[in-house]
Amino acid sequence: MIKLNKNFLKLQDNYLFSEVNTKMRQYKEKNPNKKIINLGIGDVTRPIPKIIVETMKMACDEMKESATFRGYGPEQGYDFLKEKIIKYDYNIRGISLDLDEVFISDGSKCDVGNIVDLFAKENVVAITDPVYPVYLDTNIIAGRNTLKEEVTSNSSKLKQNNIKQEEHIAFELQEDTEKNKLSGIILMPCNKENNFIPQIPSKIPDIIYLCYPNNPTGTVLSKEELKKWVDYAKENESIILFDSAYEAYITEENIPHSIYEIEGAKEVAIEFRSFSKTAGFTGLRCAYTIVPKELKREIKLEERDSSSRNNTIVSVNKIWNRRHCTKFNGVSYITQRGAEAVYCEEAQKELKENIKYYLTNAKIIKEKFVNAGFNAYGGVNSPYVWLEVPKGKTSWEFFDDILEKYGIVGTPGSGFGPNGEGYFRLTGFGKREDAESLVI
Amino acid sequence: MIKLNKNFLKLQDNYLFSEVNTKMRQYKEKNPNKKIINLGIGDVTRPIPKIIVETMKMACDEMKESATFRGYGPEQGYDFLKEKIIKYDYNIRGISLDLDEVFISDGSKCDVGNIVDLFAKENVVAITDPVYPVYLDTNIIAGRNTLKEEVTSNSSKLKQNNIKQEEHIAFELQEDTEKNKLSGIILMPCNKENNFIPQIPSKIPDIIYLCYPNNPTGTVLSKEELKKWVDYAKENESIILFDSAYEAYITEENIPHSIYEIEGAKEVAIEFRSFSKTAGFTGLRCAYTIVPKELKREIKLEERDSSSRNNTIVSVNKIWNRRHCTKFNGVSYITQRGAEAVYCEEAQKELKENIKYYLTNAKIIKEKFVNAGFNAYGGVNSPYVWLEVPKGKTSWEFFDDILEKYGIVGTPGSGFGPNGEGYFRLTGFGKREDAESLVI
Numbered sequence: 001m002i003k004l005n006k007n008f009l010k011l012q013d014n015y016l017f018s019e020v021n022t023k024m025r026q027y028k029e030k031n032p033n034k035k036i037i038n039l040g041i042g043d044v045t046r047p048i049p050k051i052i053v054e055t056m057k058m059a060c061d062e063m064k065e066s067a068t069f070r071g072y073g074p075e076q077g078y079d080f081l082k083e084k085i086i087k088y089d090y091n092i093r094g095i096s097l098d099l100d101e102v103f104i105s106d107g108s109k110c111d112v113g114n115i116v117d118l119f120a121k122e123n124v125v126a127i128t129d130p131v132y133p134v135y136l137d138t139n140i141i142a143g144r145n146t147l148k149e150e151v152t153s154n155s156s157k158l159k160q161n162n163i164k165q166e167e168h169i170a171f172e173l174q175e176d177t178e179k180n181k182l183s184g185i186i187l188m189p190c191n192k193e194n195n196f197i198p199q200i201p202s203k204i205p206d207i208i209y210l211c212y213p214n215n216p217t218g219t220v221l222s223k224e225e226l227k228k229w230v231d232y233a234k235e236n237e238s239i240i241l242f243d244s245a246y247e248a249y250i251t252e253e254n255i256p257h258s259i260y261e262i263e264g265a266k267e268v269a270i271e272f273r274s275f276s277k278t279a280g281f282t283g284l285r286c287a288y289t290i291v292p293k294e295l296k297r298e299i300k301l302e303e304r305d306s307s308s309r310n311n312t313i314v315s316v317n318k319i320w321n322r323r324h325c326t327k328f329n330g331v332s333y334i335t336q337r338g339a340e341a342v343y344c345e346e347a348q349k350e351l352k353e354n355i356k357y358y359l360t361n362a363k364i365i366k367e368k369f370v371n372a373g374f375n376a377y378g379g380v381n382s383p384y385v386w387l388e389v390p391k392g393k394t395s396w397e398f399f400d401d402i403l404e405k406y407g408i409v410g411t412p413g414s415g416f417g418p419n420g421e422g423y424f425r426l427t428g429f430g431k432r433e434d435a436e437s438l439v440i
Numbered sequence: 441m442i443k444l445n446k447n448f449l450k451l452q453d454n455y456l457f458s459e460v461n462t463k464m465r466q467y468k469e470k471n472p473n474k475k476i477i478n479l480g481i482g483d484v485t486r487p488i489p490k491i492i493v494e495t496m497k498m499a500c501d502e503m504k505e506s507a508t509f510r511g512y513g514p515e516q517g518y519d520f521l522k523e524k525i526i527k528y529d530y531n532i533r534g535i536s537l538d539l540d541e542v543f544i545s546d547g548s549k550c551d552v553g554n555i556v557d558l559f560a561k562e563n564v565v566a567i568t569d570p571v572y573p574v575y576l577d578t579n580i581i582a583g584r585n586t587l588k589e590e591v592t593s594n595s596s597k598l599k600q601n602n603i604k605q606e607e608h609i610a611f612e613l614q615e616d617t618e619k620n621k622l623s624g625i626i627l628m629p630c631n632k633e634n635n636f637i638p639q640i641p642s643k644i645p646d647i648i649y650l651c652y653p654n655n656p657t658g659t660v661l662s663k664e665e666l667k668k669w670v671d672y673a674k675e676n677e678s679i680i681l682f683d684s685a686y687e688a689y690i691t692e693e694n695i696p697h698s699i700y701e702i703e704g705a706k707e708v709a710i711e712f713r714s715f716s717k718t719a720g721f722t723g724l725r726c727a728y729t730i731v732p733k734e735l736k737r738e739i740k741l742e743e744r745d746s747s748s749r750n751n752t753i754v755s756v757n758k759i760w761n762r763r764h765c766t767k768f769n770g771v772s773y774i775t776q777r778g779a780e781a782v783y784c785e786e787a788q789k790e791l792k793e794n795i796k797y798y799l800t801n802a803k804i805i806k807e808k809f810v811n812a813g814f815n816a817y818g819g820v821n822s823p824y825v826w827l828e829v830p831k832g833k834t835s836w837e838f839f840d841d842i843l844e845k846y847g848i849v850g851t852p853g854s855g856f857g858p859n860g861e862g863y864f865r866l867t868g869f870g871k872r873e874d875a876e877s878l879v880i
Contacts, residue, residue, distance in 0.1 A: 001646060001676065001677040001678070001737075002559065002563060002646040002647060002677060002678055002679050002737055003559065003560035003562050003563055003646065003739075003740075004558060004559060004560060004737050004739050004754055004756070004759065005557065005558055005559055005560050005759070006560065006739045006741065008558075008754070008759040008762055008763075009739060009741075009752065009754070011762060011766075043511035043512045044511050045506075045509070045511065046506070046509070047503060047504050047505055047506050047509040048503040048504055048509065049504070050504050053500050053501065053503055053504040056500045056503075056774070057497045057500045057501075060493050060496045060497045060500065060774075061493065061497075063487060063488040063493055063496075063723070063724070064487050064488055064489070064490050064493040065487055066485075066486070066487050069485070069486070069487040069488065069720075069723075070723040071483035071484050071485065071720075071722040071723050072483045072722045072723065073723060106546050106725070106769075106771075106772075107768070107769040109767065109768065109769045110767060110768055110769065113766060113767030113768075114767065117445065117581060118444060118445055118448075119442065119443065119444060119445055120443035120444060120445050120446065122443050123442060123443050133766075134766060134767070137766045138766060138767060141557060141763065141766065206441060206442040206443065207442060236441065237441040237442060238441070238442055239442050280509075280511075282511040282512045282769075283503065283509075283510040283511050283512065283513060283770075283772070283773040284503070284772050284773070284774065285546070285769065285770070285771065285772045297441075297442055297444055299443075299444050299446045299449060300443075301446065301449075312449065314444055314448070314449070316444070319444065319445070319448040322448055322451060323448075323581065326451075326553060326573075326574060326577045326578060326581065327549065327550060327553030327554065327574070327578060328547070328549065328550055328553075329546070329547040329549045329550065329722075329725065330723075330725070331546075331725065332546075332723070332724050332725045332772050332774070332775050333723040333724070334496070334500075334724065334772070334774060334775075335772050335774075335775075
């Protein structure tokens with residue numbers, strides 16, 4: 001009789017955004033004539049630059065002729081795209097990379113989820129809280145920890161006990177009886193009390209998820225702050241999973257676009273990047289992950305294994321490559337040609353305008369709420385504004401509240417983790433006229 | 441200190457096809473003037489029908505206008521494509537399916553690899569041998585078993601001991617000490633002695649991989665033979681993972697295109713399908729997986745969990761959906777429009793011609809080898825011909841042999857598993873003139 005993975009039962013049933021969409025649909029049905037201002041959008045809305053579309057159409061045409069038809073491409077992506085990425089996203093910031101350190105994929109969500117395959121169950125994972133839910137959910141699915149209680153009930157308990165400022169171990173840190181290794185998840189609170197900067201946890205984490213510019217808070221880490229994490233990871237032989245999907249939105253100096261701007265980071269960090277938010281590719285599917293060859297770790301084999309092999313130093317690049325080749329078959333050729341065109345001058349000009357458009361929306365939204373007496377964060381190096389919910393209300397209550405009162409849809413902070421409770425995410429991805437028409 | 445997933449060390453270092461390519465490249469360097477006839481190709485070579493390309497170009501154009509731009513699509517795929525799949529691939533064979541039983545993805549390799557996330561480690565997995573390597577490798581990565589010895593050494597040992605006809609447990613069947621559940625992999629031999637039909641193993645498997653028409657052997661199961669497996673899975677509450685990526689190549693009657701042609705299969709089987717080999721989409725990336733809502737299994741919770749929940753019946757459809765939404769973000773809109781166009785009359789006509797072209801190549805190749813005194817199987821309902829290697833030679837020796845003698849490249853059977861030793865895969869995916877120019 002088959003045994004299913006019971007860790008799925010430990011996940012919350014509803015994925016955050018589908019719940020928001022359901023509530024929005026219900027509101028529309030009840031109020032067919034009222035206008036909704038959707039500031040909950042986590043997706044780009046500006047179209048793809050024409051030069052990119054024309055390039056993709058040329059790639060389509062190649063597919064209809066025997067001489068130019070392309071079947072399976074390299075699982076890791078075509079060199080023509082990897083070369084552009086290295087030159088324009090890295091070399092320009094003084095970072096050198098080899099072609100086989102770049103892995104093209106169909107989305108950062110996939111990469112961030114799939115990377116957990118590389119790690120043993122017995123690891124302590126540190127995740128900033130609030131957080132993009134995928135980091136947490138994929139670790140739960142992989143069984144790296146056991147939930148003692150539901151995230152939601154945990155969240156409300158935390159709130160009651162007013163322990164928001166302290167780090168907490170949301171999930172049982174388990175000692176694997178057989179192997180005597182610790183396993184579990186530590187949530188690192190990021191809130192206004194600590195300026196949204198995660199503090200080094202008291203237990204040493206083996207895997208550290210950092211996303212900057214951050215989704216959902218819209219805040220950033222300075223080079224100095226990021227350096228602390230790189231040094232810490234080096235000292236403790238941890239690995240940092242650095243998600244910089246929003247780096248193109250950085251407007252201020254001294255904010256790192258890549259973790260590899262920090263000395264030594266290649267020995268401790270994997271970086272996730274995406275064309276989704278930088279080039280409007282959410283419907284086209286293209287992202288990439290950097291796994292430097294300097295990133296190596298020892299695998300300690302237990303006695304029963306050691307007859308055939310000794311402890312061994314493993315290149316993380318090599319095992320990610322093996323995973324990629326075994327469970328993935330490359331990105332659509334047409335999409336890859338489109339992504340290559342992202343780097344041409346004409347596309348760059350238009351894409352920068354798009355990003356400015358979203359950032360200006362975020363600025364307008366933030367100002368309107370601040371002028372109405374709210375505290376708001378982010379929105380400067382990020383399309384996300386992180387609003388503080390008025391005291392006494394949960395973020396889901398606030399959701400219902402402003403939907404009813406102003407027709408505004410946003411995303412309740414508690415959906416991003418216990419420390420998101422009391423906050424609310426607004427995004428600049430909507431239309432300018434919507435941002436301008438806001439009345440609060 | 442991070443603990444990497446040491447199961448990666450248990451995989452063979454070289455992926456079969458890269459090894460073939462390396463050897464082919466080396467031969468070309470040594471013999472720059474000799475012609476190579478590549479019968480090792482596992483990829484389509486015929487271009488995409490013009491009507492599909494034109495449809496994709498229209499989808500590209502939609503992306504450049506605000507009014508028609510599409511960002512994130514549904515993770516499970518657009519209804520416009522799912523409706524066509526249900527109508528033309530299933531209803532036509534008397535099989536009804538709901539939209540939420542169809543999951544569009546970027547490749548069957550991904551789906552077949554990712555499905556292992558749904559199952560607990562403690563399962564006995566039965567895999568036909570020889571086999572598409574992904575089934576085996578993804579189970580090893582997931583740690584569902586421990587290799588006692590390398591697959592390769594295992595293979596040669598098997599050969600020496602002449603135990604080819606008997607099922608064998610290639611990997612240690614482990615009893616999980618804590619949970620008292622059996623875990624491991626059983627290889628079910630498919631060879632000329634049993635007409636390439638896997639026999640029911642002596643230990644009851646929980647998960648059964650079946651791929652028909654088969655890669656690499658090119659052989660098929662009749663409805664009666666497949667029914668035995670469906671009945672067996674039902675009786676033992678196992679799950680069948682049915683890979684029918686090559687169903688479009690079936691030419692004979694009484695061969696099931698879908699496992700759901702067998703009564704009761706919806707309660708026991710997940711089916712994987714792909715546009716890769718049926719429509720030439722290997723470079724465009726589109727596949728789909730059917731998870732019927734009838735497929736449900738109980739999750740037995742242990743005592744420590746049961747305080748909060750009782751044992752529970754879980755819909756496999758629901759947990760696959762959760763996995764899909766958490767770790768995947770949908771297929772390129774352009775590709776999905778292309779896949780939709782696959783079902784129009786004009787495309788169907790051309791695609792059927794392409795399949796006939798590949799099948800005719802396979803027929804020619806098979807005949808030439810048979811006329812030269814070889815035993816050969818498959819090639820009738822499949823683009824693959826499964827050649828028996830002359831006695832006394834390993835399949836890698838035969839590879840070197842015919843490359844040197846005739847300039848022919850094929851794929852050594854041993855790369856597909858211990859029972860592939862002694863066989864050799866040839867494919868009809870090359871050019872007609874290459875098949876016709878074969879001299880053996």
